[in-house]
Amino acid sequence: MSHENPLLPRPATIQKIIPETGDVKTFRLTLDDAEAMAAWHHEPGQLGMLSVFGVGEAMFSISSSPTRREYIEFSIKRMGKVTRALHELEAGCQVGLRGPYGNHFPYEKFKGKDLLFVGGGIGLAPLRSLIDFVLAEENRGDYGRVEILYGARSYDDLCFKYDVLDGWVRQPGTVVYTTIDRAEERWTGHVGFVPAYLEEVAPTPENKYALICGPPVMIKFVMQALQKLGFREEQIYSTLELRMKCGIGKCGRCNIGSKFVCLEGPVFNMVEIGQLPPEF
Numbered sequence: 001m002s003h004e005n006p007l008l009p010r011p012a013t014i015q016k017i018i019p020e021t022g023d024v025k026t027f028r029l030t031l032d033d034a035e036a037m038a039a040w041h042h043e044p045g046q047l048g049m050l051s052v053f054g055v056g057e058a059m060f061s062i063s064s065s066p067t068r069r070e071y072i073e074f075s076i077k078r079m080g081k082v083t084r085a086l087h088e089l090e091a092g093c094q095v096g097l098r099g100p101y102g103n104h105f106p107y108e109k110f111k112g113k114d115l116l117f118v119g120g121g122i123g124l125a126p127l128r129s130l131i132d133f134v135l136a137e138e139n140r141g142d143y144g145r146v147e148i149l150y151g152a153r154s155y156d157d158l159c160f161k162y163d164v165l166d167g168w169v170r171q172p173g174t175v176v177y178t179t180i181d182r183a184e185e186r187w188t189g190h191v192g193f194v195p196a197y198l199e200e201v202a203p204t205p206e207n208k209y210a211l212i213c214g215p216p217v218m219i220k221f222v223m224q225a226l227q228k229l230g231f232r233e234e235q236i237y238s239t240l241e242l243r244m245k246c247g248i249g250k251c252g253r254c255n256i257g258s259k260f261v262c263l264e265g266p267v268f269n270m271v272e273i274g275q276l277p278p279e280f
């Protein structure tokens with residue numbers, strides 16, 4: 001069945017809810033129409049618009065890789081009306097899904113290169129889609145070494161612990177560095193902020209692309225740290241998810257200067273980010 005109206009949500013069912021932290025849950029969805037599900041395709045870094053019927057809709061990055069064809073995952077922090085309503089739903093509940101929207105990480109360009117992922121908090125969600133894409137058996141040979149540096153405020157705030165502390169660390173050619181902001185008794189790993197840890201780990205810039213996502217202030221300092229380490233602007237990508245509402249360039253909510261994040265983003269190269277007005 002073709003889906004002509006981009007504004008019409010398609011019915012989807014929550015198959016599973018995975019609690020990530022005290023205020024983040026991953027929702028695993030399938031489209032109710034089997035043909036639509038089979039035809040669904042998103043690229044790593046793209047977004048989807050979820051609606052809670054009777055409450056409203058909001059845009060989120062897709063946190064699962066397109067290589068996982070049986071479902072679509074969104075990892076969502078409870079922070080507003082729609083996200084609160086989503087967090088109250090249970091497996092089996094129906095929601096609406098529009099999309100996918102936006103551009104994506106240019107993974108074709110990354111072929112043959114090493115990749116450095118730097119994430120903070122829930123910012124790991126869009127990166128996870130690309131990490132799992134790159135680590136998928138069918139794609140792994142196309143990419144070099146994978147380094148993942150991830151941080152959150154506390155141990156409890158680390159999302160995707162099953163990937164960060166377990167699944168990804170076991171993957172060949174993959175190194176994961178994890179940090180939390182302040183020391184805790186149960187945490188024996190690194191303590192400190194992401195940009196400082198990045199400088200400490202000091203990844204080399206040769207033959208590598210860096211992909212960043214997290215709070216804007218973290219992105220800013222990580223970019224500075226990467227430049228200190230010798231990364232050129234062209235080697236750095238980030239994904240910005242700002243205040244999006246309609247997803248199709250109509251509401252005017254997501255613009256930074258004259259750029260609409262929903263149309264031209266959310267993935268930007270640092271050269272483009274450097275051209276954005278300072279409000280970012």
Ligand code: FES
Nearest residue numbers: 245247251252262
């Ligand atoms: S989200 Fe409405 S214009 Fe971008």
